[in-house]
Amino acid sequence: MFYREAGDFKTSYKDDNQTFPIKFDRYRYYAVLLFGFAVVPFLIDDYWVNAIFMPFLIYAIAAIGLNILVGYCGQVSLGTGGFMAVGAYAVYKLMTAFPDVNIFFHVIIAGAITAIVGLLFGLPSLRIKGFYLAVATLAAQFFLVWLFNRVPWFYNYSASGQISAPERTVFGVPVTGAETSAWATYLFCLVFVFLSAIVARNLTRGSVGRKWMAIRDMDIAAEIIGVNPLKAKLSAFAISSFFIGISGALFFAVYLGAVEVGEAFGINKSFLVLFMVIIGGLGSIFGSFAGAAFLVLLPVLLKNTLVGGLGWPTDLAAHLEFMIVGGLIITFLVAEPHGLAQLWRVAKQKLRLWPFPH
């Protein structure tokens, strides 16, 4: 009824090819943006930012990054935690070495450094595929964590091997360190999420993204029609690592403030982000957000319901949480193997015809 193309006339190819061709979708998107940028910062407190929004936003960037590699280019990677660690340690070294440069640029440079590291670890993808590639990226995960634990230069020779973020400001407002206010850190992360999502969306529907998808669907066929696998695969590794590096940098500098590489960026992190991508939906930007939301928000919601609402013992609640989240993952994937993004797509298709499906 209200959700349809009819009556929404396009007069140029540009209009026809926009991300949200349906008027209702477009306005909804603007409304979400307006809400995120102009309403949420006034409403949130420390709890909302540190327990809900910040992990959601930062994991969403990581999921977008991994989705480019796994979802769009079809290269399975288990090295996400290691690449996030590269972003975190890069931003730490930059923050302490060049304290006068704005943290915003440090985060982007940290992403670029991660892209170079990702490129190096992407080289085996030219020879090996599928599960074998997963094992090669797993080596990256373990190697990088070991490296940051082993070489004291990375943690500036501190006694404990922990890195902690000193205070840095954007326009005079602290976004890292202890004295941050909730809205500032939230907006700082939101800007990165917004930019990452736009860049990723436009990359994936342009020629670069089409090449990735050609490689994903059948690499030999792609090569025959003129896609250079070297460029396509390595660009996917580099761009994916760029986003993952940014998320790692924000994860350390803005969200946690102090990390220890083995604990924060272990193999569990790689799996967590991979699950986000799979549950959210491979090859979908919306899916990255949905997956991150599912795995970040659901445990917090369950915990607050079971412990805060019902007053159950914390250990019982923690165990139940594992079972419920695990059960829901299985249920979702059985009901819709292509993830939450596909559910969303089906819902939109149905809505287009509603209320007269025939």
Add this chain to the structure above:
Amino acid sequence: MKLKLITAAAATLMAAAPAMAELVFPSLSYRTGPYAANGIPFADGYADYFTLLNERDGGIGGEPIRMVECETGYNTEKGVECYEATKGEGSLVYQPLSTGITYQLIPKVTADGIPMHSMGYGRTSAKNGEVFRNIFNYPANYWDGASHAVTHILNENDGDISDKTIALVYHNSAYGKEPIRTLEELSKKHGYDLTLLPVDHPGQEQKSQWLQIRREKPDYVVMWGWGVMNQVAIQEAVNIRYPMENFIGIWWSGSENDVKPAGAGAHGYKALTFHNFGTDYPLYDDLQEYVIDAGKAAGAGDQVGTVLYNRGMYAAMLAAEAAKTAQEIHGTSAITSEMMRDGMEALEMTEEKMAELGLPNFGPEFTVTCENHGGNGYGAVAQWDAEAGEWNMITDYFQSDQEVLAPLIEADSMAYAEENDIEPGCD
């Protein structure tokens, strides 16, 4: 949309208003995850002591205590979530029982004006209260522990260990790396050789480290382990027939959980401690009467009297005593977290005080001041008796080598102050 629905649902749940006129003690515990076996007894002891105070005395100074438990799973992200969730309720003091979470929270609690007590863990240089105004780590810290171990070895060798070798088996994390600098400094002073053997989280795989120990035969092995790593290390030591009396663990590697799996082979294993063992104290009679028999014990109630249970109880007791001190200083029973900080800074534990509480000879005597947030650095060595199934103190409390430690603490805390633009001082 989904996000909005979820957050809206969470908002209604989070809206439970904090009740006033209560003393809120958050307990960031871990009853799940790889370190649960150690987290559970500590959390139980911590909770039971506060339950006892509520049931027997009606709280502290007439104010009832409310303990808010939050499960961290020894995970720093969940630790942050727990901190943010509980700090708004008027929390008086945080005790996260995790060095990683402690590091995370040091800047946050300082900004929020809430004290944190990392008893025998956390950042050692927090002992310098001029820099770390809100962080306390009395009665002893890791560097004290390293020094205690070396002093004990010195005493066993009549003061000369220049021809000895010591191997440090440590958890490869912030926690395990803490003693390295101290042990290196002490090796310069006493002339022993130090071998470092890191073990990665969670520590189930230690074959290569113990193979190296078997090959190199260090005279002493010192261990900084936690959770399953302890059990595996002790079992491995038994397997290679390493003499147990030369194997010394830090206080976090010295509970029943760690030695029991190795059975009789673990007999003679030593661990450091800063409090006493067992249930042979008058306080336990009250605990039995008011908490356990009343069916109010935390958890399954099967941990009473274990080493870590006693340590959790000791932590709660020190927190309660600090709260009492704060009430005296400020002349009000409804204290805030800032007042609690003052109370912790003026805390004085004497033998009379402990005897009065029903815990005679339980812990070392110490005094906290603004300059010294870490107590006097007294600790003791305990030994496991596998036949009797109990830990016994084999030394009196002795002081760590302050001559070596003080400059290290000064240097590390001043480096932190410089990095974070802190003006050290007591105002």
